[in-house]
Amino acid sequence: MTSPTTSWHKGTAVVQLHRIYNLQRAETWRFRGDAGNMYQIEHDELFRSIRSGQPINNGDYTVKEHADGIMGRMASYTAREITWQRALKFDRRPGAAALRVGPLAVAAVPRRGSRRFVRRTGWNPRSRAC
Numbered sequence: 001m002t003s004p005t006t007s008w009h010k011g012t013a014v015v016q017l018h019r020i021y022n023l024q025r026a027e028t029w030r031f032r033g034d035a036g037n038m039y040q041i042e043h044d045e046l047f048r049s050i051r052s053g054q055p056i057n058n059g060d061y062t063v064k065e066h067a068d069g070i071m072g073r074m075a076s077y078t079a080r081e082i083t084w085q086r087a088l089k090f091d092r093r094p095g096a097a098a099l100r101v102g103p104l105a106v107a108a109v110p111r112r113g114s115r116r117f118v119r120r121t122g123w124n125p126r127s128r129a130c
Contacts, residue, residue, distance in 0.1 A: 079113035 006013045011022040018031035049056045067087065074090070075082045 076112060077110045 004015045006015065011020060011028065013020045018035060019027055020029040022028050046056060071082050071084070071087045074087060
């Protein structure tokens with residue numbers, strides 16, 4: 001399987017092949033219709049929504065997707081599980097203190113477990129729960 005996949009307790013979905021496999025790797029579902037070109041379909045839907053006066057708003061989806069990526073980075077840097085609740089309470093800015101044009105100091109590349117998830121509210125970094 002070379003396509004992006006999503007795995008869960010019942011099996012694996014192979015996204016671009018439009019198939020689902022069970023844990024024994026037997027195909028349990030397959031899309032048999034005309035999948036079309038996903039980029040053309042996206043453009044068609046966008047233009048249709050603009051012409052109808054009902055624009056598509058992917059803001060909520062996009063914000064959650066980016067937050068998920070940031071949580072993954074937090075989990076990777078701390079080598080700990082990060083919950084939505086813990087991430088939303090995180091009170092430090094993950095990036096430069098000030099954004100400006102010009103030279104910028106480059107920080108060392110973090111390694112797994114090289115940082116601790118520490119909040120200023122008294123959370124104990126030695127605790128195994130995040």
